[in-house]
Amino acid sequence: MLDNQVKEQLRNYLAKLVNPIEIVASINDTEKSREMTALLRDIAELSSKITIIERAGEDKRSPSFSVNRPEGNVHIRFAGLPMGHEFTSLVLALLQTGGYPPKVEPDVIEQIKHLTGNYEFETYISLSCQNCPEVVQALNLMAVVNPGISHVMIDGAIFQDEVNERHIMAVPTIYLNGKEFGQGRMSLKEILAKLDTGSAKREAEKISAKAPFDVLVIGGGSAAATSAIYAARKGIRTGLITENFGGQILNTTDIENIIAIRKIEGTHLAAVYEDNVRNHDIDVMMPHRATGLIPGELIEVPLENGASVKSKTVILATGASWRKMEVPGEEKYIGRGIAFCPHCDGPLYKNRKIAVVGGGNSAVEAAIDLAGIAEHVTVLVRGTKLTADTVLQEKLFSLKNVTLITQAQTVEVTGDGQKVNGLVYKDLATATNRTLPVAGIFVQIGQVPTTDWLKGTPVKLNEKNEIEVDVYNKTSVPGVFAAGDVTSSPYKQIVIAMGDGAKASLSAFDYLIRH
Template identity: 55%
Template sequence: MLDANMKQQLGTYLQNIVNPIEITVSTNGNAKSKELLELAQEITELNQAKIALRVDENPQGRAPQMAVGPKDGTARVFFAGIPMGHEFTSLVLALLQAGGHPSKAAQETLEQIKGLDSELNFEVYISLSCHNCPDVVQAVNLMAVLNPKITATMIDGGVFPTEIEERNIMGVPAVFLNGEHFGQGRMTLDEILNKVDTGAEAKQAAELAKKEAFDVLVVGGGPAGASAAIYAARKGIRTGVLAERFGGQVSDTMGIENFISVKATEGPKLVANLEQHVLDYDVDLMKTQKAVRIEKKDLVEVELENGAVLKSKTVILATGARWREMNVPGEQEYKTKGVAYCPHCDGPLFKGKKTAVIGGGNSGIEAAIDLAGIVEHVTVLEFSDTLRADEVLVRKAKSLPNVTIITEAMTTEVLGDGERVTGLQYTDRKTGESHKLELAGIFVQIGLVPNSEFLKGSVNLTERGEIIIDSHGRTSMEGVFAAGDVTNVPYKQIIISMGAGATAALGAFDHLIRN
């Protein structure tokens, strides 16, 4: 299962286990069970002094499954399937944390987990190609390690397809709590805690309201926001970052190959580096907080969704953008039930089925190429009469036998049976004729829409909702600057957003010293 290099690296990590742990493998004799047992045996051999292995050949529950827990204690972390791919890190962290190695989470977060007083049994359905899934798996695993009332189970949908069908799961990660659907998509530890800890929001609002005014308050935690925070903090001024989800779109980006000086990386890795860089400075990072209003008084005031109001001498708006939706009948009804926005995450759930990709830009054609290796057939629907993707991508897509490209196609309705997508309706814009495609999945890749709804009436926006800025990042509101994909900067790229964040921070600092 593990090559020599991986064994060497893992062996080094496993020396950090403080207290003895036990791995229990539940098997049923099939090929996947043998794979999991082999993996467990290889892990055990890397630190036999601290890791014991037990095999359950007559399990009462899922098999194959690996349970991780303290030696002579109760296991509360489970991996149903083979935790390789993106989930291998989740397994390594579970082994370390079960063995007493401390988490890097904030101390107040750890205390909040320990203080939860309810029985919480998490089940997280994943695909091994999903780069958003590990965040959720690792979050609930940590909760289970720290609190004896909590259990966490990762379930690979590819190994347990019957459960996927029974629970009608069409997107991952899909989280169930005590048997009921709890959440869908990427969630951070803080977000999960806020949902299960009913008093958390009020406590946070009260703590936020006590904060002194900032010199610079950055609203948004993507590349633009992180860059702005670093540049502001380096000036030695009081800096805060308010982020609903640190990392923004980059957290959902798989491959990044145009970030200058870094040949290739992945979104989650870049986000982790960004956060660490921000925290290297004296920055007050406030996560899982959403701004709902901004107003200029003596200072600039930013009201949050929980009712708290933060004040600052200057504000930098870097709220980014989100995937644009089709806005057709059936789309909202069948979200996560066949309508998806991340082919890397959800593509494996449609193995051997017919799918469609909406959009003929780079994202759409890349999605079609990616899906073609998994699904039975991909139909690309492009509104325009020509594809907007790079020629090299178009040639690749056209060379694939199970990819069909239709231009001048306007999607008019998502069709379903009440539980899941069964197809879509589109109109041929050239002839006016309506057509129906029978499908199991629809991947929407039609660009971005700025996260600026809460700013209407406060700062000047373009018709598309982008914040209008000048060359210094200034908006129409005094003391308020903006940067990144939420602005009218023409090209939406990570490196451009970072540069714009630096510009806005320098602009805000110049404003401070002149006023």
């Protein structure tokens, strides 16, 4: 199952096990079960501390397996085959169950330990989802630390009946004690904040008590990480507020246009950002969201949790987000048939009819990917032709289960109250409305700058709601700078965002010297 190179790497990891591990496999007569059994046997061969027990149909979900200690006080289960992005989740579960300490702050570990009651978590994932592993790994860690917490990862592509019964149309989707708990990427701290309601107030008080910063960076993507590191390397007091690290690249598979790196996955690059930031003297406040900006001798930034942070200078690097269609029904069915990430949610639409809205590179790439999963893909573009690169169009038109509809303006998303069942589009050539029955709609019509929280502040925005900056990345407010995709800077690219982040940080440092 595992090649020799992976086995050798895994052997080195498993050498760090302190305590014995017991893996109990619930097997059946399917190919996936045989693949799972082969994987587990490969793992067991690499460490004398791992024991495999195989039992036919022991669990209600087969194939699946539990990761536990002989005394039975850890409750982690993988329902399916945790390969792809989830292989790291399996390795971490083995290490942490075997006594290897997790890389988490001691106060977070104590917070998990002090949760009382029983928490039965279920997370539906797809193996191609880049956002799922963070959730799976967070909940697995909680199950290792607190015996009252259990977690099962469920591969939606294998357990389709459950996915259909629970109307799951997006991953990750998390259930707690049988009820939906959350959807989409969630960090360990975000999960804890929902469980431990008093923690938000304590965190807000802790943040508000911080001394003013020299530079405060808002954001967690390419521009923000670069800004914060450049500031910290100047030896000045640096803070960073973000909801997560990575921003838009978390939904990007392979990145091949960073000159120093041949190819890297978006989630891997985000992890590199976080590791690099945390290895500098930077006060990271995460996951938190800024809600405003108040100019002054000390610039004040209020947060969503009620806290307030002050700084001599501020760098705005909040990036951009998916552009929505802004039609009736869209908001209601986000996560219930309306999707923005084909890599994450695509596997849930196996053998179904779906639509892709958009005509650029991202839309055509999405349609090509989804055509290998779905029964049929309909691409709707508002113009008279696609704007994607010629090579992508040629690939798209070679696929037999793809239809292109031009001059189509989506005007409504329809559903049965629980999930999408179609869309209505206006045929611009005839000015008539037509209905297209689909189970899912992937929206790929570009992005919008994340500046809603700045409306009503003195920070000047242009007609696209981007932050206006000059060549030094200065905004209209003294001491406030901006960088990356959130700004009026042309060409939204990772390498440009990095350069912007460096410029903004150097400009902030120059401002501090002169003032």
